[in-house]
Amino acid sequence: MPQVSHALRLQAWPFLLLACTLLAGFAGLLASAFPQLPVPEPLRFSWAGSLTLVVGGMVMSAWLFRSSGRALLLKKLAYQASHDALTGLANRTMFEEKLQQDFTLARQNNRLMAVLFIDLDEFKPINDTLGHKVGDRLLVAVARALEACIRPTDTLARFGGDEFVVLLPDLESARQAEEVAERILQKIALPQQVGGHELYLSASIGISLLDDSETSPEKLIRQADMAMYKAKRQGRDTFQVYSAELDAKLSRRVTLRQDLQEAIRSGQLFLHYQPQVDQNGKFFGVEALVRWQHPTRGLIAPERFLPLAEETGQIVPLGKWIFTQACKDAVQLKEMGLLPGRMGVNLSPLQFHRPGFLDKLKKILAETGLPADLLELDLTEGVLMKDRCRAISLVNSLQELGISTAIDDFGTGFSSFSYLKDLPASSIKIDKSFVENVVTNHKDAAVCKGVITMAREMGLTVVAEGVEDEAQFDILRAWGCHRFQGFYFARPMALDALVSWAREVD
CATH class of the missing domain: 1.20.58 (Methane Monooxygenase Hydroxylase; Chain G, domain 1)
Known part of the structure; x- marks a missing residue:
């Protein structure tokens, strides 16, 4: 009994x-x-x-x-x-309490412990497409799968959304935490049957380990979170262990992001313009290029802050400012009779696919007074790879307004030739990585010559970027390239300098 x-x-x-x-x-x-x-x-x-x-x-x-x-x-x-109402797992409050307890014990007993931060890859499209009921059932299934990967003494919590965190106390080695991460990745990769759908997921996992440094429980969570984002940037469906080097790099990114926000507000950004010339070397058009003069770091290269702005969404206000300023300066050049062609402005994928993009662009043209036929938008292949049908529709709408479109950095993507036949682009720009060795490398020469020949047959204008010497200019012109841009003709310059340069070459 x-x-x-x-x-x-x-x-x-x-x-x-x-x-x-x-x-x-x-x-x-x-x-x-x-x-x-x-x-x-x-x-x-x-x-x-x-x-x-x-x-x-x-x-x-x-x-x-x-x-x-x-x-x-x-x-x-x-x-x-x-506890989390949906999955029954511990919530953030309970996890942090347990973390504090295990953290104290690990310090007292000189034991190793780890925190795993798990973020599901591509859960949002499933949730948005199949509905929240299916999404919730999938999260519950993932919670059960995660429970099967850990020990009874471990703590599993859901932090909200598609984020889960695991606390692994009393480890013998760091390898044990990695083995748990590997089991989790394998388990989550298995198909889930939910609501009549066979669903596939993957995860990105960050691991932080309690070491001899003055680490706090809260910092372990932050470090695991940072490592998880690095795993995402490395292609997802993997794990990454936190390191001090990662912390320093991310700290620099956070600082740069904050500084960029201040730069957008306080006018630290400005535009330079690089001329384009025709086959006779005559001024034909111009491309707007953003620059950042940091008050303490000096001039920061665009390749350092533009990708960050794209990731954080700061490219939206930044892009609006670039468009507005470039259109204003183009009107000024036009009134002086110094804009023989179009003003070229680079467009990011986030701007292009943002709802209301076309209306906002028309508003900027109306406010600045720039005719649509004096504007050219440079689109990267990445812009066109996402939602191809909508991208083609938008480019058609731009063409109807009189706005020209150019495919920038042509040849660096994977699907360049497949969409050109459907896309109503006006021109393509040969990436400078092919142009710089066009005289000495027969493969780069073949790419350039092939693109020029193809474009001519399709009725497209070809612009060669990064032309730095006469030999490059001569060979590309001989093959039939229409326009040229590079240091051989002019470096990017401020508007006043462009005005002087244009008058001198006129």
């Missing part, structure tokens, strides 16, 4: 006492009303005494049931405060 716990006996005795009290009271009432009944003498109370027992028992029962209901409610609230 199973043993009844001491705690259970303590919880049960008030109800046993209540039962005895009510039983004695009712027995006393029966004995008073029917003296002939065989009621034991100890239970033959007076009528008033029996009634007192019954009423007291009823009052006691009301109090007990109210108290037990309150206890159940408190227990339920405590559970909800410490």
Whole structure:
């Protein structure tokens, strides 16, 4: 027979006492009303005494049931405060409490522990496409899969959305944490049957380890989070272990991001313009290039801050400023008779695919007064690879407005030739990586010559970027390249310098 716990006996005795009290009271009432009944003498109370027992028992029962209901409610609230409502896993609050406990024990006993930060890859498209009910069921399935990968002494929590965190205390080596991450990646990669759908997921995992440095529990979570983002940037479906080098690099990125936000607000950004020339070396058009003059770091190269702006979304306000300023300067050049062609502006994928892009562009043209036929947008192949049908539709709309489009950095992507036949682009730009060795490298020469020949047959204008000497200019011109841009003709320059240069070469 199973043993009844001491705690259970303590919880049960008030109800046993209540039962005895009510039983004695009712027995006393029966004995008073029917003296002939065989009621034991100890239970033959007076009528008033029996009634007192019954009423007291009823009052006691009301109090007990109210108290037990309150206890159940408190227990339920405590559970909800410490657990995720969807998956039943620990929530952030409970995880941080457990982390603090295990952190203290690990420090005292000189033991190794690890935190794993898990983010599901491409969960949002599934959630958006199939609905939140399917998404929620998938998260529950993932939670069960994660539980199967860890020990009973480990702690698994859901931080919200598609983020999960695992606490691994009392490890023998760092390799153990990596083995857990590998098991998780394998488990999550298995197909999940949810709502009649066979769904596939992967995950990016960051691992932070408690070392001898002055690390805090909160810092372990942050470090695992940083390592997870590095795993995402390395292609996803992998794990990455945090290192001090990663911390320094990410700290620089965070600082750069904050500085860029200030630069957008305070006017540290400015535009330089690089001319384009035709086959006769005559000024034909110009491309706007953004520059950043940092108050303490000096001039920061665009390749350092533009990718960051694209990742963080800062490219949206930055791009709006570039468009507006370039259009204003183009109007100024036009009024001076110094804009023989178009003003070229680079367009990021995030700007291009943002809702309302076309309306915002038309508004900028209207506010600055620049005719649409004096604007050319440089699109990278990455812009066109996402939602190809919509991209083609947008480029058609731009063409209807009179805005020209150019495919920038042509040849550096994987699908260059497949979309050209459908895309109403006006020109393509041969990337400077092919142009710089066109004279000395027969493969680069073949690429350039092939692109020029193909473009001519398709009725497209070809622009060679990065032309730095006469030999490159001569060979590309001989093959039929239409326009040229590079240091051989002019470096990027401020608007005033461009005005002087244009007047000099006119």
